[in-house]
Amino acid sequence: MDCSLHRHGPVTTTPLPTNSNPTAIEHRPDSLGRFGKFGGKYVPETLMPALFELEEAYRRYSQDADFQAELEQLLKDYVGRPSPLYFAERLTEYYARPDGSGPQIYLKREDLNHTGAHKINNALAQALLAKRMGKQRIIAETGAGQHGVATATVCARFGLKCIIYMGVHDMERQALNVFRMRLMGAEVVPVEAGTGTLKDATSEAIRDWVTNVETTHYILGSVAGPHPYPMMVRDFHAVIGQETRRQCQEKWGGLPDILMACVGGGSNAMGLFHEFIEDASIRIIGVEAAGFGVESGKHAATLTKGRVGVLHGAMSYLLQDEDGQVIEPHSVSAGLDYPGVGPEHSYLMDIGRAEYYAVTDQQALDAFQRLSQLEGIIPALETSHAIAYLETLCPQLEGSPRIVINCSGRGDKDVLSVSKLLNP
């Protein structure tokens, strides 16, 4: 393995794209839950009243001082917020030019949150909401297991009954997280349909919700699904970007130049990006999973290769075949292994406010090792995709822009499967 500390890539002079018309993107979503043409509520009628009820509860409690105070206290004392904005000195050195200049790389340390990922921000807030709505039974889907663990955690904390749907394939590659969920009292239901991954687990969770909607709250774990989820989950993660703004101000008295995050459904990315959408000078980059390569047909690069469609209640870009059947995606990372993407990302791409690229399984595995060796931080495989894009991005940059990467989760859950991949 290459452990050298410097990488002398070619220095190109690509100008940074800028957005000159930020006014077009205010008030997202509209009253029908649309981000431009994306979003909406494509669900069976049975769920519609529950979505209205949820929207109403969310509106009410997002302005309720008691709710906000309880959430803030728990984010501080239970989750451990604020999470640090860390200057990655040796990673920065690795991408420095011969003259020592180069991008300055910062990591927003969501991996240091309780349960080891950003997912707890949303799970905690939704559990508080469920409690106030009088729902005692919680269901959730999970891919990598991080959202499942976060949901099991908050259900243990509040004494709520918890059922987690997880694909059988994911249960195998994320066995540690299955154990953690069960340890905290959650029931983990294996989903065998399809490829046994996140898409199938999500469908099964929705079927459970259709059946038990009157007693159950569905803690959806990404900025996907029917309205109000894309808006609500984004808002519950917006604390990531809000802290980042403050921390940038403290550290250098200004804004970051580039934001970067991995995108599966896209919750950690929206959490970081949302605060800065109107700051037109900031370049916003999402990194998808290219699996074996975007031309291989075995990938999860929805925005790169998908077409507009409807999945799990929202209109967005979607990996689908010529008949409109959803294609089963592939990624080494269970959390990115999803054929859809949050509707707001589709919108941000279409209006040119955010850029989306894809990196392969191999590039992500390389980055997994690189960050571990250079910074002593083992990132989640999902996060590794964002880290991996530095290889492409850094040689294209001029000067010394400040890059903030959302270090969305820690990689402890992945070490077993990575060790098998590296030493087959």
Place this chain on the structure above:
Amino acid sequence: MTSISQCFEQLRDRAQCALIPFITAGDPDLATTAEALRILDRSGADLIELGVPYSDPLADGPVIQAAATRALANGTKLDDVLGMLKEVIPSLNAPIVLFTYYNPILNRGIEAFLQEIAEIGVKGLVVPDLPLEEADALLQPAAAAGIEVTLLVAPTSPADRIASIAQQSQGFIYLVSTTGVTGMRTQLQSRVKDLLQELRTVTDKPVGVGFGISQPEHAKQVMEWGADAAIVGSAFVKRLAESGSPKEGLIALEAFCRDLKAALTVEG
């Protein structure tokens, strides 16, 4: 050919409750589906709902999910389904209602899809993941193409919503009998009776009850509660799938269809 609305008018004149069987296209293969449509048509079906197999059928329980998965696994494409219908529809008396999720429609293009199915003689459309709020995109172009789009009412729908859905729904109103996905249940929820009564106060459009009706007694019960149609899906799909061969499946299908029809036939 008869539209869905006309079909219900004729049934009403004869004071008959309609039988609407559902099967999944391409399970076990399209030749069997074609034969099944003919058999249902002559064994008492008044209308027939044909499911277009879809990769992510959110509103369906295990039986219909498995049927869709089998149909897709053996290579059933939308073009093949429509090609089969083009051949079979002219020989049927019962109007065909397509049951499809929204994405395959969107993928083909709403107008193109509607025109294509209208040309081959499909009369109605049920889209289980297209609630009232999203249905505008389909309702107007469907009306122009001569396709009646039936909307669903659920046990969770509040009264004002039921009225709006009833007003917009075309052909008939699909009353979901249970809070849940499609599939066989041993018992009917008694609140179906209340929902039927509620619908009666806001509309005189026909009401079909489906989801969970799996036995002749269930069909008879919803008829007695005032339904205009009993829709039976999983119980048909299961009989077709669980027999030793397509031929045996078709025999079981026919017998079951006749039993249901007998239960819905008012004597005298």
